[in-house]
Amino acid sequence: THSINTSETDVLIIGAGPAGLMAACWLARTGVPFRIVDKRSAKIFAGQADGLQSRTLEVFQSFGFGDRAEKAANHFEDMCFWSPNEKGDIIRKGRNPDSVQGISRFTECVIHQGNIEQWITDSITKWSQGQGKVERATLPLKMSVDESLINDTSAYPVSVLVKKLNEDDEAVPEQYGAKVTNGLYRQFDGDQDKFYSDLQDGLLDDTHELIKCKYVVGSDGAHSWVRKQLGIDMIGDTTDFVWGVLDMVPLTDFPDIRNRCAIHSKDAGSIMVIPRERDLVRLYIQLHEVPRLEDTTKSEFGGGDAAVSAKGSTTGRVDRSKITTEFIVKQAQEIFKPYTFDITDLDWFTGYQIGQRVSPQFQAYNRIFIAGDACHTHSPKAGQGMNVSMMDTYNLGWKLAHVCKGLAKPEILETYEAERIQIARDLIAFDHKLSRMFSGRPMVPNSEGSSDGVDMAEFQAAFKKGAEFASGTIVDYAPSILEVKEPTPNVEVQYYTKYATKVGVGRRLDSSLIQSQAEGRPWHLADRIPSDGRWRVLNFCGDIKNPELAAANKELSCFLLSGDGFAQYTPVNARTDSVVEVLTIHATPRYECEGTDFPQGLWPKDSHGRNDYWKIYAGIGTSFHKGPCDIYEFFGINTNKGCYIILRPDGYVSHIVPVGAEGIKEIQQFFARFMLPQTQNVLQKDANTPDTDR
């Protein structure tokens, strides 16, 4: 028999959709060895998810490609609500702002998934100097875990056998409807088993490789092979609502076709209108007379959902092969009446059956993690699937990097499941409510006393409230090794602290303008704290004319320059600020103080004696060109008290403490919970030392 090719990597990512790519992006950015494989031979070119929410855009910005979304995507201003009048014709009943005003500096926009995947891929290429590439047409066949090695952080306990497929045929899923690409893939789930059983017969050859890994990320979509290997189920249910999705250029006299709209017709169902880039419009259409098959075995339906069976008022399961564009357009014409509707330039289409499921477990052995559609699926209505999937691995990636680099204890990985499973459950509950209201028949005016149907005012209100959740900005992580907070009962937003009354511990830190002390240039705070793997301590030192606050700065400086400071967590050959960076944001008028009024530990010199001018900012001031800023007011921080905010590498607030000795002690205690001393650790590869983003 052939001896097998064997290799090692710190992290193997299985599945290069948005979730897998986001994991790879973190690992590339932080210089951790990884591989990313995908069974498909090509990236996607059209269709699938398209909505980008505020939080996702903040994250893109933090990796340096937010500007690409700004330029290429279609940005929404308002959302229109249409439903029937007494005659049964649809009329416009309301207009709301599409995103919640003031919730983020970024508002919702849409662009097709292939573009988004490309931006992340380009970022991976940039940060890995071309090393990190998606290995396509690569199919995992077998995964095994050596349990005796689980507690050894330097070991590679997970082995994955992969097969390189023949790119031309084996790796391309067959599609129904050949002319336009669509989401109605036939599954080729069984292939893995077939290839593996062939292998049992001794057919090991050069197309096989055994990859030994420290960690595995299963981001392989709704039919996740990794999830099945771990024996983890998806729990939840399926509804009767079947939706068609069309990406095309519409021919219509409907006046709001370039606005995001929710349309409920009297009897013909509902439509969501999503205006897109390049004059495209996406319609999500509720399909009424869905073609059904006769037998009752389970069907696999297109879209991101797992295999589902149609039930309810039907005679059988959904026949995907009969879902054609003509079929979908016909239903759309009924809903749009009395407006005319036709299409040209069809780009993509699919059929979707709404199912809402979540896995009870997102990891095994604290070594193998599942993320994205692999552990939660739901309807596409609120534009959440891709966003929440990317946010899963945005949560996981930096933790893996910390553990692989030996900076932190593996316990921090346990927070991944705890933090993300709650989000997935909240998402399913949100989707449950929204999709039922969306798919339901509207309450028709004049149908006196009838309680049937969806109240349109209630629907509009639910949508407005839902927009806050959908933005991704109000995610609130629970207390853990990484989050220091006491629950406060009966308060809508918990965990606001007395030191920063508008900042929630466990939430992402919002951003506002600050001014560079050295140059006066206004910056968004978030743009000074990019996703580069570093922790931040934000020293809101207040007004340094107050002698107590000036003394607190001296104390902090001494701490930072001492052996008790962050030097103990910094590998010996790394920059002093490469694990924890301290930024000082003061409240003294910028013209009334100098950089030299701040002790040296707050703007450390590098090994060549060069000053670091990028550590000290004025939090209150006026830019000649951008106007006034007051981040103390924005965060609710008293300028005569100040505070230290500890921020995770993913921008979530871990802890808020008072300035001076008491706060410094709390900072020490916080990091001692999970960071590992680095006095012996020489980083093999001091890649991406964060000094390039100045």
Ligand code: FAD
């Ligand atoms: P995916 O994007 O599904 O990525 C998984 C990746 O893993 C794929 O590249 C796949 O080839 C690969 N893979 C799968 N199995 C294996 C394996 N065994 N080995 C190696 N690689 C594997 N969302 C919406 O909001 N609106 C829509 O209209 C919409 N339409 C969709 C249509 C389709 C056909 C699909 C599949 C999804 C759709 N979605 C839609 C959902 C949205 O695309 C997902 O929520 C989002 O892509 C989730 O990202 P992910 O990375 O978790 O999974």
